[in-house]
Each structure stands twice: as structure tokens, then as C-alpha cells.
Amino acid sequence: MPSLSHFALAVVQAVLLLAAAPLLSGFMRVVRAKMHTRRGPGVLQDYRDLIKLMKRQDVHPPASGFVFRLMPVIMPATLLVVAMGTPVITRFAPIDALGDLITTIYLFALARFFFALSGIDSGSSFAGIGASRELTLGVLVEPVMMLSLFVAALLAGSTNLGTIGAAVASLSMHSAAATLMAAAAFGFAVYIELGKLPYDMAEAEQELQEGPLTEYSGPSLAMVKVSLSLKQLLVVAWFVAVFLPFGNATSMAPLDLAAGLVVFVLKVLAIFAVVGIVENSVARTRFRLTPRHSWLGVGIASLAFVFYLAGL
């Protein structure tokens, strides 16, 4: 059982992440506008959008079923559980049981599953096709994630995110080359998981009219939007926790936590600034070629595994 302070940390960090998610997507919109050489909205624009959406009518298409209605609740709930388990500002998972990488992978998969299912359940062909793309993407990206994380787990001797992170931070991993390869493969998988160009297949605005989001309106749309931002924040936090844990708080001392928070914010902003520049300077990959790209990821992850076996 986690201690009360750990549990409190878990709850607070989940709430903070949720609250900060629109700030992050607002930041991405600002980066995008700058890349477009236009003024663009303020960084708080996504909060305005969400507040507005919360006041709008929620329309359910006549053909939609209960999954369509449930998803805007299940998806953020699942992600909040992930948020409680991920080491964000600390080097250890606030709730040990949730900090297991297998748990995390499956919680993400659950969120993805419901997201895709809702698209199919909405009755719209756009949403349906976005959904099937989302599932395909899941199938393509999960092996890379699994393999690279397993290599890290083998190297650290634990499947706990906090333990792996601690091992990386103390530079005590058995194989530096294998760690770097695993980090590269995982980073690539995380990038695809972000749903950013050139891999924004499921919500492709021009191709799919925003995929599974097509049929949502009002508060449900707000929930789904905030969930998607939260998910982006979480996968990056996930990557940071495992492969970039430097500077995290190692204890529950308030000063440590504050420093950990500052370091986390800086890391995330830096990563997203790079992501923002990349996503705005490339064309979308042909969906058909995505497997080839993901196979590249599998290749790097496998190589990491070989390096691990060879003890390089």
C-alpha cells in the first residue's frame, strides 16, 4: 500500500497534469502559428475552447450506441490512472502498483481501444475509418514500445518505471549501447503515439475530418479533446520517466519536489517545441507506408535487445 503522502502526490500530479493538458495543446497551437508566420491564438486558447464546449449542446447521432456515450468518461478516467502511476516529478512511481510498465502499456491500450471503438460506434464513416486507422496504428506501434521497454526492464532488472528510471539516472544500466538503442526506439514509438504529423493518421483533419472526433459535440468533445492532450503529455512524461529522468525529485521533501517540477516542465516544453517544429515541417506519410516506418522502430528495438544479450 502506498503511503498517504505518496497517494496525495499521485492525486495532485494527476490533477495537475489534467489541468495543464490544455496549456500544452495551447502551446502547440502557438508553435504552429509561429511556423505558419501568423499571429495565432494566445496560449490559453484551448481553455477558452473547452469552457465554450462545456456549455454547448451534446448531440448524439441517432446511430450511435452506448460506447459512443461512455468513451468521453472512460478515456480520461483511464488516463488519469496512468497519470497517478507515472513518475513525473519524482524518480519513483507515486503508486508502485500503477508504475509497472505492463500496466501502463495496457492502460494506454485500453484508452486507445475505447477511442477507436467510439469512432466505429458513432455511425459515421469518417469516424469509423479513423477508428480502424487508430487500431492499426496501435498494432504497429505497440511491439516497438513493448520491446524497447522490455530491454530497459531487463537492463534495470525491474518492470517498474521508477526503478528503470533510477537505474538510467544513476547511469548504472548494464549496457549503454542497448539503453541508447532502446531509448531511440521508444522515443520513435512515443512520437507516433503522440498522433502528430507525419503520423496523425486517425485524426487527420483533411483526410478524415478528425476521425473519431467527427461525431462528438459539446461537453463530450471537450472531454475527448482534453483526453487527447493529456495522453500526449503522458506519453512524453512516460518517456521522460524512463529514459530522461535526470533532475527528478528523489525524495518527498518539498524543495526536491519543487525542483523536480521545474525540471519536468522544462523538459516537456523543450520536447514539445521540437515536436512542434517537426510536425509543421513535414508532409503526412502515406498510411500504407506507416508499417514500414514502424518496422524500422521494431528493428532498432530488436537491435537493442541483441546489444543487451551481447552485453555491449
Add this chain to the structure above:
Amino acid sequence: MTRHITETDVRAAGPFAKIDTPADVVRMKSALLKDIRRSAYVYRVDCGGCNACEIEIFASITPVFDAERFGIKVVASPRHADILLFTGAVTRSMRMPALRAYEAAPDPKIVVSYGACGVSGGIFHDLYCVWGGTDKILPVDVYIPGCPPTPAATVYGFAVALGLLGQKLKAETHVQAEGERVAVAHPSIPYNLRVLVEREARRMAGYRQGGDIAEKFLVMLEQPGLVPLTDRMSTFAAAETDPRVAEILARLGDVVTEAIA
């Protein structure tokens, strides 16, 4: 709350009739306006336009006019829309798709009719395959005239739709005043000569530039003075720095000289 619009409604609406807006919808709309003041999602519905309007809408979301700085975003699905933007004169084939897009958007919603065709059918208003404007099938909240409206006019129109700027245009009627008369222009120049000059100027440089040049020229002709007319005209043309305008002035001078001779 959702009012399903049917084909019968469309037919009953007929030309110039308007579908009534219930009082609660009016109230809801004013509440909506407050909510979307800084975050408005817009869904475009092309009801059979010539694409000039679509292109200018594109121009108003691209860097130079950037509607997103006001929180205005063009969205891909009517379900996300706060504002529906209808362009085109509503062709026979597009009336039902237009109604369905309207129905798909959450209530309440603001309907903006865009461009001369959307506002009133424009140049196509009475054609056989045209319904003649958005308000023949739907209640419209704001009209943005123009053929097509420029991006600046679009930004202004959205500001009006969101209640950020007031409308400038007001219905006005002029009633002829007692003794209201139109004076003949340049009375000291013989009428026939003036017409010759104006026609030649239009032939040389069109109605606007030619008109302005002819006006300048006629004012010069009217000036009293001791300098002979032909000298005055040649000095006037010579003082002109724009070679093309000088050519036109010289031509007008020739017209005057020919007419006098």
C-alpha cells in the same frame, strides 16, 4: 429543442418568407454569443457557389488575415460548429445537404450567410436551378455581402456575428427635397464638347481613371485666364509626369482642338 427542417418547410418558406425563430432560441443565441466571443468554431457549407467565396474564406484563415487570432477556427465537422457559414445561392441539388448540415450542428447555432449569392442569390437570384439565398431555407443571423467579400470584410463580418463590432450599414431612405435639382456640370463648357471629352477619356482609360482625368482636364479648361486655350492644354499635358496620363491628356487636347475647328 432541435427543430427538424423538412422538405415541406422549405417549400412552405417559399420566396422571401422566413422561418420564424422561437423566443427561447433567441435567448439561447444571445447566451451562446457570450460563450463563443473568443472561441468560435466555424463550419462551411457550400450551397453551390462559384468558389470565389471559398477562396476568400481560405484567405482569411491564412497568415495575412489569420482569423485564428480571434479564436475563430474552421472545423471539419458540423458537430463541432458554433457558426455555420453558408455560401452560394442554394442550388436545387444542394438544398437538402445544406439542411442536413444545419441539422447536424448542436443547438443553438449562429447562421452566417456569406457573399452576394448567399445573402440574396446575387447575380443568380432568379435562375431555374437556384433557390436564391440561404434565408430561403434557413433562418439567418448575419449577412456578409460582397462578391466575394474580401478577407477584411470577412473578419469584419465575423466580428459583427460575434457581437464584437456593431453593424455600420443602416436602412436609409432619401426623399426628394423641395426644389432639389441637379446642376449641369461644367456649365461654361459647351455640353457637346464636354460629352466628347468624357467619352474620349473613357475610351482611353476607362470609366474610373478616364473619368477622373476628364474631370481634371475640364476643370483646367474652365479656368479663366488670358493664356490661349491650346497653350494651356499643352502646358497641362507637359506638366504631367505619368507618360500614359500625358498621352491621354494630349488626346483630349486633340479632341478639343478638332471640335473647335
Add this chain to the structure above:
Amino acid sequence: MFKLLKEVLRTGEATVKYPFAPVEVAKDFRGKPEHQAANCIACAACTVACPANALGMETDAGAGTRTWSINYGRCVFCGRCEEVCPTDAIRLTPDFELAVAVKADLVRTAVFRLAPCVACGKPFAPEKEVAYVTALIEATAPSEADAERRRQLVATCPACKRAHDLGQIAGSRVVRAMETSR
């Protein structure tokens, strides 16, 4: 990617200030047609030339008026009205801020009185048009007698012109008709 970044850095922000600052339009921009009713003789040249039927002219014989109207919502801003206007009463301005919430605000009208025919006394043509043409004729007529004959001609409605021989109009009957109509 680097070429793009260079381009982005070089450009900075391309967005204009409008509506917080006025936007620049070209010198002869074709915006809202502004009608100077005081300068209008209601000759209907513009309404005939308008390709979109945005301009209208309606005659109310009973009230003895002719109403000119423009519908900015239908206008296609081609400038034909400006081109054909004989008295420069209509001109396209740089004003483009025309959006309205009330459709009726898109329409402007101008009501002109009709002049009675000197022969039959029925209203037939705008007073201002008759006066304008009369003024032109006075300026161009070779002699005063000729001017008087033409003045009568201008002030006579087409029906009366058809009914009466020109000579008769110039003669005594017109004088009598004028007396009775007063």
C-alpha cells in the same frame, strides 16, 4: 526542413492589424456603391445596366413618385452603375464593412417626385430629370424659340407625344393644357 525554418524566421509574422487598425485598400477599390441622391435624376440608366438586378426603380403612378433602390446584399460590385451614370450620382467607395444582422439594413432607397405631363397632367417622368434635360436644352438650343419648343417636348409624356403632332404641341393647345393643369 531547414529551408522552411529559414523562411519562417525571415518572415516573422505576416498578419495585419485589422480590425484594430484600418486595412489598406487599393486606390480605385470597388467597394460599397455610394448614391448621392441629391445628384440623381432618377433616369434609370444604372438599373438597366446592373447585371445582378441589385438596383431597382419602381414607379408609383398613384403617388406620383419613383423609388430608386439598391440592395447591397445582391450587389456584385462591378461598377457598371458608376460607368453609366450621367450625373456622377453613384460611385463605388473603398468601404467594405457591409455585414448586417438585419437584412432590411442592406437596402437603401431614394424617393423622387414625378413631373406631370404638360399635355395631359399625368405624372410621367422624374421632376429632376425633366429639369436637368431642360437645363441642358436651354444651354444648347440655337434660338429661344427653339429652346421653348424643346422644353415643351421634354415636359410631354410619351403617350401625349404619340397622340399629338409635334406642331400642335408647339402651338396653342399646349398653352391651354398648361393652363388647365395648374
Add this chain to the structure above:
Amino acid sequence: MHAPTATPDAARVGSDTIAALRLKLPHAVLDESWQTPTQATLTVKLDELPNVVSTLYHEHDGWLSVMAGNDERTINGNFALYYALSMEGAEKSFIVVRAEVPAATEEFPSVTPLVPAAVWHEREVRDMFGLTPVGLPDERRLVLPDDWPDGLHPLRKDSMDYRLRPEPTGDDETYQFKNDAKGETTVVPLGPLHITSDEPGHFRLFVDGEDIIDADYRMFYVHRGMEKVAETRMGYNEVTFLADRVCGICGYAHSVAYTTSIENALGIAVPARAQAIRSVLLETERLHSHLLNLGLACHFVGFDTGFMQFFRVREKTMTLAEMLTGSRKTYALNLIGGVRRDILGEQHVATLRLIGELREEVTRLVEMLLATPNLEGRVKGVGILDPGIAREYSPVGPTVRGSGHRRDTRVDHAFAGYGGVAMPVNVGDGCDVLSRTLVRVSEFFDSLSIIEQILADAPGGPVLTEDFTYKPHKFALGFTEAPRGEDIHWSMTGDNQKLFRWRCRASTYANWPVLRYMLRGNTVSDAPLIVASIDPCYSCTDRVTVVDVNKASSVTVPYKEMERYCRERTNSPLK
């Protein structure tokens, strides 16, 4: 080129071709008349119509530009058909093949089996005039809405008032889509009745997995009835402003094509300065349109930053248009006999300055575009237009030039102010999206040079002539090279300062029929890009976006089941 009809034979371009035709088909030609020294109209026997058109098309390098139907019962008791061919062999001219269709039979032998390019025209003439093309395999409507009353043909002189709006009879579409695929395919019907589609058109792709086997589309959702209003409500001068609104992107090209057709018909000598100004504006229109297309190409491959950059620079072309015409779009600059505005010294200087800036900025943007990751992979080898297919269907503009055919109206049939302009014809031999895009890029820079050349050589003198008289029942072709290719108009004057008939063929009309072949064999996700590469009007492009959607082949839900579900929206496979 605007000399009156009485020209000595020697000066008539095309007379050798006609002589050869007469030799081959000795009894086919009944009458020969010349509208301009490069435009002849041959009246032929109705039975010989397909042979004559086919001979000109296949043996004398003819391309079918337009076919106009005409209800001439009030003139000679018959209907008439005018097949206008652009002759691009040794003699570059227009030969119009005219045949009278007796009012008693209302039938004519279809030309389509011999010349496939005639297919849309013949379908249209059946809709609009009720004339039956015997032997035309495609019996579907083209222009009129599905719920338009049978037997009501709008362009017949005695059929209806131009304002008549028949009561709607149904909300559903009944159009039959064609599928030439052998074997089983999945039908993907997405169109205007779908709530998420805002675009006036309806595409169906017949796909097997991700591959497009065949495609068909229903257009004319924006059919308004312009040709009818042009001959009823409007005077012939007002139609120039209507022509401006045929297309919001290349309206000025239509306006010039229309005025040219009337000027050719009435033998009006348009002042050289007016012609130069027309050319400057046509090129200005090409500048904005090509930048628009390059921007949209970026948009459709998800490269929105590129889209934004091209649109940012495009604003300069809009400023140029606004300065020269008073309006960013719909230039409203033409009158029969000339133009309505001049280019004064001040504007001349400003134009050259803008041209210089555009040259510099677009050079940089094009370099940037070609260096963008993933871009080449998306456009190379995609949307192949086979040169043979192109030859059969007579497409125009960058679409046909991208497949190696050297067709450019500005060079083949110099009009407006292009006579003395040195101008290359840009062709590409890749036949794909990349090839067409590169043709446009080269044309953009050529347009800049053309504007500079014309401005430098522009003669003085008037910009408008009113020295002509309106004559009834005169007809001729007018043509321009719009950004998308040749626009061609056939006009006939009436007897009341109005038109008797106006036939306006937009460039995209000539390009739609080949699109089907360009889509075949590609994946569904490339469909929007392929459609954008023929540069149709924007709304047309967007409606393929709808189609692109269908590419997804799901691994978790059987694809066929998905398709069925998307189509019927009942019995979710997951419930």
C-alpha cells in the same frame, strides 16, 4: 484576326485541312462559312457527322474543344449541333462541324464511339435540349438534378421561363454510378447527402482493399442555369459580368473568352492596348491560381505550413489584382470591344515591383517545398495520366501538358495580347502529380516574364472601341488559356441586344472525364491529391477528401463489414 469574314482564301488558316476533308468525304460537307480567318464552320450531313468529326480529330490533329447544341427552330426549323475542334497540326485553327438535327426526329448519331472526348457534351445536349445521341452508351443525366422533371429541357426556346423552379419531388439521389471493374469490389458511396460532407459533389470509388479499381462521380451540384439567363434576362454586355462568375478562381478567363467570342462574331477590332491589358490580367489570374494550387497540394499531403506559406505569398498576387482592377477576385474588367480600366504609369511601376517580389519569394518557397520530407514520395508516380488516354479525351492545361502533349491555347491560337509574346510551352513527361505540379511551377515564372514583356511593349491608344454595330444571328468561338487550361465559349447573337445562345465550356469540364483513369490503380489516400492535380475548382477537390477516408483497411474489424456499416449505419459489427 478580327478582320471581317470576306478574306481571301490564301489568308484562311485551315483551308487545306478542309480541302483534304472534302476529298476524303466528298459529299459530307454541305456548307462552309468563315467567322474569322482562323475559324471555319462546316455544315455537314447529319449521317456523316461522326465521320467528319473523327476524321478531323484523328487524321488532322484535332482536339475536341466544345460541342454546343442550339435550338434553331425559330431560324431554320431545326436544332443544330456545333462540334468545335481545335486543329493543332500543320494548320493551327478552329474548325467547327455543324449539323442540323430535324425537329421531327430529335435524334442524331453519337460521335462518342469514334471520339470519346464527346461523351460529356452529348450527355449534356440530351439534358438541355432533349436530343437523343443514338449509339451513346451512357444514358445517364449529366447536368440536371436527379429530381428534375423528365422531358423538361431548359435550353429549348419554347420549354420554360428561365425562372421556373419545378417542385422538388424527392430528397434522394437516383444516379447510377458506373463500375468497369472485373471481379468483386467494395463500393464506397460518399456524397452530398452525408452529413459530414459540405461539398456539392458525389464520388464513388470502387476499391479492393486499399486500391482503387474504378471511380465514378456525379458533378453539377452547382448547376444554376447560367446559359439560360444569359439569353433571357441579360443584355449581351451584361453577360461579361456573368461570365466572371462561372468560376471564382479563373472567372476573368471566362469573361475574356466570352467577349472574344462576341468580338469574333461581330468582327470587332479590339484596340491593341485593351488586348495587352487583358493578357496582363489573365496572367495575374494564373499567378494567384497556380499559387493556390501549390498551396492546396501541400494541404492535401498534410503539409499545412507549406499551404500557409504559399497563401501568404499569394496575397501579393491578390494585391496586384486589386490594384489593377479594383477587386481581388471577379475583375469585372471587360466590355465588348475592350476593357474598363487602363494601366497608368503608377500602376505599371507598382506591378513591376510586385512581380519582382513574387519572383524572389516563390523561388524560395518552391525550393523549400521540394526539400520537404515525405513530399516526393507522395507525388511521384501517383495519378498517372496515360498520354494515349489524354489524346482520346482532349483534356487541357497543365493536366495534358504534364503528360507530354504540347497544347497551350496562348501559343496554338494566339488571342488577346499574346500575339507577339515569346513564350515557351511547358511540358512534363512524368504524367504524374509531380509532373503537373512542376509544369505549374514553370508556368508561374513564365507568367511573371510574360507580364513584364507585355507591359514593356504595351502600345498606347484607346482601351475600348464602341465603333461597331450589333448584328443578329452571328456566331463564333472565343477562347482563352485559363490556369487550368483552355476555356472556350461559343456565342450566337440574338435579335434584341441579347444572346441567342451562349455555350461556355470551362477547362475543368474537359479534364473530369480523364480523372477516372488517373484514379485507377492508386490507393485511396492519394485520391484527393490526384484530383487536386487537375486543379479543379476548390470545392471539387474537397469533396474527394471524403473519398480518401475510405482507404482504411481495418485489421480488427473485417474491412468489408466496416464498409457495409459505414454505408448503412445499422447493425454495428461491434454491438
